[in-house]
Amino acid sequence: MTQKHTLASRTTQAIALALLTTLSAFGADLTAYTEEWPPYNYSEGGEIKGIATDVLRAACTVAKLDCEIHMVPWARAYKTASRTPNTVVYTTARKPSREQAFTWIGPVLPRTTWVYVRQELEKDIQDFADLAKHPIGVVRDEAAAQDLIAAGIPQSALVLQSCNADVLRLLESHRVDAMVDTEVSMQWNLRQTALAPAAVVKRMKLSDEGAYYFALNLDSDPALATKLQDAVHKLRRDGKIDAIARRYGATGKIK
Numbered sequence: 001m002t003q004k005h006t007l008a009s010r011t012t013q014a015i016a017l018a019l020l021t022t023l024s025a026f027g028a029d030l031t032a033y034t035e036e037w038p039p040y041n042y043s044e045g046g047e048i049k050g051i052a053t054d055v056l057r058a059a060c061t062v063a064k065l066d067c068e069i070h071m072v073p074w075a076r077a078y079k080t081a082s083r084t085p086n087t088v089v090y091t092t093a094r095k096p097s098r099e100q101a102f103t104w105i106g107p108v109l110p111r112t113t114w115v116y117v118r119q120e121l122e123k124d125i126q127d128f129a130d131l132a133k134h135p136i137g138v139v140r141d142e143a144a145a146q147d148l149i150a151a152g153i154p155q156s157a158l159v160l161q162s163c164n165a166d167v168l169r170l171l172e173s174h175r176v177d178a179m180v181d182t183e184v185s186m187q188w189n190l191r192q193t194a195l196a197p198a199a200v201v202k203r204m205k206l207s208d209e210g211a212y213y214f215a216l217n218l219d220s221d222p223a224l225a226t227k228l229q230d231a232v233h234k235l236r237r238d239g240k241i242d243a244i245a246r247r248y249g250a251t252g253k254i255k
Contacts, residue, residue: 028068030224032056032088032214033077035139036163039188039248040091040109040212043071051252052091054244055108055235056214062231065224073162075141078215085219088228092215093143103220105228106213107254109245113144113206116186117178118171122201125178128152131204134177135159137167144180147207168193171200180206184250211254 034041034053041050048069060067072080081089082101093111094104117125117134125131128151136153138145140160149155159176161167164185170176172195181189183202190197214232216225235241236252245252 027066029065030060030067030086030088030228031084032067032069032090033072033080034069034090035074035077036071036165037074037091037139037185038164038192039184039250041071051245051248051250052108052212052214054247055232055241055252056088056090058235058240058244059228059231062234063227065227074139075162078141081215081217083217085217086221086224088214088216090214091212094210094213094215095143095146097146098143098215101218102215103218103225104213105216105225106232107211108214108232108241109212109250109252110254111182111211112208113147113180113182114186114202115178115180115204115206116171116200117203118174119199119201121177122203125203127204131178132157135175137161137170137176137179139164139167144206147209148180151206164189168195171195178203184248187249 034048036042039050040052041048043049048071053069056067056069077089081087088105091109092098092102094106115131121134125134132153134157136148136157137159138148138161140162145158145160148158159170161170164181167176167179168189171179172193186200186202190200214228216228241252
């Protein structure tokens with residue numbers, strides 16, 4: 001594809017996203033953007049599903065809010081929510097570096113991430129110093145990249161992808177040697193792919209900082225934030241978040 005065609009394609013995508021955002025603003029109380037990251041959020045048969053998706057829909061029902069959900073690459077979802085009022089991005093790790101960027105609705109789910117490596121490299125990767133010598137697949141603009149860099153991994157070792165599924169494919173094809181995921185997500189992925197469970201080893205904990213939240217644009221209607229937060233609290237008190245998580249083989253319990 002020529003540079004001219006590439007620029008034209010990007011311009012068309014930007015216009016389409018801007019139009020979608022504008023139209024959504026008139027048709028819904030809350031517009032949500034998310035990525036393909038099963039079982040937290042994913043699309044199947046034209047429907048957006050997942051633990052966090054189900055929690056968001058339940059919270060909107062409790063709060064009597066009309067909510068629209070759109071599936072896009074993570075970097076685009078994050079950027080759109082950071083710029084558009086009454087817009088939320090999920091499933092989002094709440095970290096100190098992001099604290100002032102959003103109004104945080106939650107917590108929704110616990111967060112512990114691990115470094116997974118290809119089984120044949122288990123003995124070669126004993127710590128983060130060893131890991132730094134290998135290519136690591138990460139989703140562009142996700143918290144895992146920040147965590148890896150904080151652990152001493154150079155930016156040059158990170159192979160950036162649009163979604164978790166793309167990272168897993170790189171691991172399967174030996175184009176990266178490691179990736180970051182939660183136990184829940186990796187177990188789900190291994191059930192859905194041809195990759196044998198024994199081919200991937202959980203090598204070391206990367207982070208258990210914070211939890212996962214819905215990240216709401218700072219310029220959103222304060223009443224919207226209050227209604228949504230109250231609804232999430234109610235769902236947790238009533239045990240409904242944990243019930244939703246269990247349907248996907250996980251837990252919604254916050255430590």
